Amino acid sequence: MSVTEDTETIRTLFRQQHGFLMSKIMFTACELGVFDLLLESGEPLSSGAIAERLGTSPSGTERLLEACVSLKLLRMERKDSEGLYGNTNLANLCLAKSSPKSQYHYLKFQSEVIYPGLQFLTDIVREGKGPFKTTHGMLQKSFFEASCSSEEKLQRFSDAMDDAWSLYGREVMSAFNLSHFSLIYDLGGGSGALAKECISLYPNSTITVFDLHKVVERAKKHSMSSNKMRITFKEGDFFKDPVPEADLYILARTLHDWQDEKCLQLLTKLHQVCRPGGGVLVIEMLLNEDRCGPFEAHLHSILMLVLTEGKERTPSEYKALYTAAGFKEVQHKKGSRYSIILGRKQ
Ligand SMILES: C[S@@+](CC[C@H](N)C(=O)[O-])C[C@H]1O[C@@H](n2cnc3c(N)ncnc32)[C@H](O)[C@@H]1O
Numbered sequence: 001m002s003v004t005e006d007t008e009t010i011r012t013l014f015r016q017q018h019g020f021l022m023s024k025i026m027f028t029a030c031e032l033g034v035f036d037l038l039l040e041s042g043e044p045l046s047s048g049a050i051a052e053r054l055g056t057s058p059s060g061t062e063r064l065l066e067a068c069v070s071l072k073l074l075r076m077e078r079k080d081s082e083g084l085y086g087n088t089n090l091a092n093l094c095l096a097k098s099s100p101k102s103q104y105h106y107l108k109f110q111s112e113v114i115y116p117g118l119q120f121l122t123d124i125v126r127e128g129k130g131p132f133k134t135t136h137g138m139l140q141k142s143f144f145e146a147s148c149s150s151e152e153k154l155q156r157f158s159d160a161m162d163d164a165w166s167l168y169g170r171e172v173m174s175a176f177n178l179s180h181f182s183l184i185y186d187l188g189g190g191s192g193a194l195a196k197e198c199i200s201l202y203p204n205s206t207i208t209v210f211d212l213h214k215v216v217e218r219a220k221k222h223s224m225s226s227n228k229m230r231i232t233f234k235e236g237d238f239f240k241d242p243v244p245e246a247d248l249y250i251l252a253r254t255l256h257d258w259q260d261e262k263c264l265q266l267l268t269k270l271h272q273v274c275r276p277g278g279g280v281l282v283i284e285m286l287l288n289e290d291r292c293g294p295f296e297a298h299l300h301s302i303l304m305l306v307l308t309e310g311k312e313r314t315p316s317e318y319k320a321l322y323t324a325a326g327f328k329e330v331q332h333k334k335g336s337r338y339s340i341i342l343g344r345k346q
Pocket of ligand 1: 144161162187188189190191194210211212215236237238239251252253254257
């Protein structure tokens, strides 16, 4: 290997081994409110002023701000030999809480749930069994039971899930023309964030968000009265309870939580109740057919291993599940982050 190849290889090693450190720097700055403060202030601030306004230590704050500049989360300009810090576009768009496209809540969930959970990855890979149930000391509890175990945890999970749809909701809901599906169920639809995108795109549709008791109870409390005519909520367990007849069922980031057998059980049930000509719309991050990439889908498959019993799949794997459940015509479209698969019942 040449010196240049060696240098590049070693650089790759360092970049990757420090990934966790980069995440933690970003999480910490979010948690302390650095990006919110700089967005609100409207002008660059010195490290001392930031520390004072946040009530943090001057030395720790300066170190954190410098690291954020190196990660391109902040920019720094010198004025009279003093460093003044401001948000980059990325921070204004995605890290400040008040931005309409903020990913703050997803980062908070990553920091508080995923980051600590990943310390068990070696054991989980070694044991190859239901991780959340055993490793987290929450025997008998699935990830969803644990997420619903307090109002605070439920809010954290729900807000985290919703963040993605402020960026990709419109794209995934418009990938196929769904205007001829008037009665829609969003199964595992959480707070109804995707349902809102759906009714804004398709004026003739009504949508029912079907989810677990606690999730629906909370979603009803927070749903906007202007949407009440077209978005309703129904509590139930999609494995155990009957799912009503509809034209279209949406399963967004839901099948990836479950093993193949459970996915097939659910899809078969939906095929039975789906109206003729109706369908099932699956929204998931997909692995390439050769299972080499994309990088993000592999990371999410690891998350599914740590948190759930599911995994990310290739387009063919999803198509095989649809076909086994009885759906004939299955099409898939690639979005910028999530792919969209529509299977139709004849
Ligand atoms: C990963 S979240 C996805 C939420 C939403 N579809 C989204 O993409 O933002 C999975 C959802 O499935 C719900 N869920 C899990 N098990 C369920 C079950 N047995 N019956 C109904 N909903 C369930 C969870 O409460 C959660 O809201």
